[in-house]
Amino acid sequence: MPTAILSVHNKTGLLEFAKGLAALGWxxxxxxxxxxxxxxxxxxxxxxxxxxxxxxxLGGRVKTLHPAIHGGLLARPTDSDHNELLALGWDxxxxxxxxxxxxxxxxxxxxxxxxAAIENIDIGGVTLIRAAAKNHERVxxxxxxxxxxxxxxxxxxxxxxxxxxxxxxVKGFKSTANYDTLISNYLDS
Numbered sequence: 001m002p003t004a005i006l007s008v009h010n011k012t013g014l015l016e017f018a019k020g021l022a023a024l025g026w027x028x029x030x031x032x033x034x035x036x037x038x039x040x041x042x043x044x045x046x047x048x049x050x051x052x053x054x055x056x057x058l059g060g061r062v063k064t065l066h067p068a069i070h071g072g073l074l075a076r077p078t079d080s081d082h083n084e085l086l087a088l089g090w091d092x093x094x095x096x097x098x099x100x101x102x103x104x105x106x107x108x109x110x111x112x113x114x115x116a117a118i119e120n121i122d123i124g125g126v127t128l129i130r131a132a133a134k135n136h137e138r139v140x141x142x143x144x145x146x147x148x149x150x151x152x153x154x155x156x157x158x159x160x161x162x163x164x165x166x167x168x169x170v171k172g173f174k175s176t177a178n179y180d181t182l183i184s185n186y187l188d189s
Contacts, residue, residue, distance in 0.1 A: 001025055001026065001027050002025075002026050002027070002092075002094040002095065003026065003027040003028075003029060003072070003091060003092065003093050003094055003095075004021050004026050004027070004028055004029070004093070004094065004095035004096070004097060005028075005029040005030065005031075005048070005064070005069065005072075005073075005093050005095070005096050005097070005098075005128065006018060006028060006029070006030040006031075006034050006038070006045075006097045006098075007030060007031040007034055007048070007063070007064055007096075007097075007098045007124070007125060007128060008034055008097060008098060008099045008145075009099055009100060009101050009102060009122075009125075010099045010102075010145060011034070011037060012145045013145040013148045013149075014034070014037065014038075014097070014145070014148075015037070015038075015041055015043070016148070016149075016152075017097065017142075017145075017148040017149075017151075017152055018038055018043050018045075019041075019043060020152040020155075020156070021095075021152070021155070022043055022044060024155055024156065026094075026095070027046065028043065028044065028045045028046065029045070029046050029047075029048055029051050029069075029093070030045045030046075030047065030048065031047070031048045031063040031064055031124075032047070032048075032063060035047040035048070048063055048064055048066075048069065049063070051068060051069075052066040052068045052069065053068075054066055063124055064124040064125075064127070064128055065123070065124050065127060067088075067090075068088070068089075068090045069093065069128075070127070070131050071084075071085055071088070071090055072085060072090055072091060072092055072093035073093050073096065073128070073131040073132055073135060073139055074131050074134065074135055075092055075135075075138075076135070076138070077137075077138050092138070093139065094138070094139060094140065095132075095139065095140040095141075095142065095151075096128050096129070096131075096132040096139060096140070096141050096142065096143075097142045097143075097148070098125050098128045098129055098132075098141075098142075098143055099125065099143055099144070099145065100122040100125045100126065100129075100143075100175070100179055101120045101121065101122040101125065102120060103117070103120045103121055103122070103179065103182055103183060103186075104182050106120040107120075107182070107186050117186060121183055122179070126176050126179065126180075129141060129143050129172040129173075129175065129176050130172070130173070130176060132169070132172065133168075133169035133170075133172040133173050134169075136165045136166055136168070136169035137162065137165065139165075140160050140165055140168060141165075141168045141169055141171075141172045142168060143168075143171060143172045143175050144171060144175075147168065147171075150164075151164075151168075
């Protein structure tokens with residue numbers, strides 16, 4: 001059974017996407033608030049902390065930064081990589097649906113504090129995007145809710161073509177580049 005990890009700040013369209021994946025037999029992993037939303041809507045999900053056997057740390061600052069997650073994303077489609085994951089009790093993660101903390105929306109608020117801006121710098125989400133995008137030959141990255149319907153439709157009719165995975169990976173790298181530019185410009189001002 002394929003596995004998806006869902007870790008989103010913007011939950012637009014997430015329920016329909018998750019229901020569609022579940023109907024196709026996908027295992028769903030999700031972090032804190034995303035897992036809660038899915039459970040509250042009767043969608044079977046495994047919380048990341050349960051999968052990794054490691055609790056969220058530092059008030060939720062560390063959730064998805066774990067070898068079980070990133071090994072599952074970065075593993076190549078080889079017997080040796082797959083066997084190494086399985087020996088550790090993990091498996092491939094085949095799809096990532098992620099979007100980032102709203103840094104840009106935070107810094108444009110009147111009277112935003114420096115501390116509030118810093119807390120809205122996403123680390124784990126950026127790392128998920130980069131890992132999935134790097135391994136886009138095997139992993140599908142969905143970092144824009146506008147892509148949920150197209151990706152789900154492709155999965156319902158077979159699999160996602162390489163060109164689409166590559167396009168989604170490019171979108172991911174562009175999103176993290178833009179995000180880092182916003183942060184560096186803010187810190188440099």
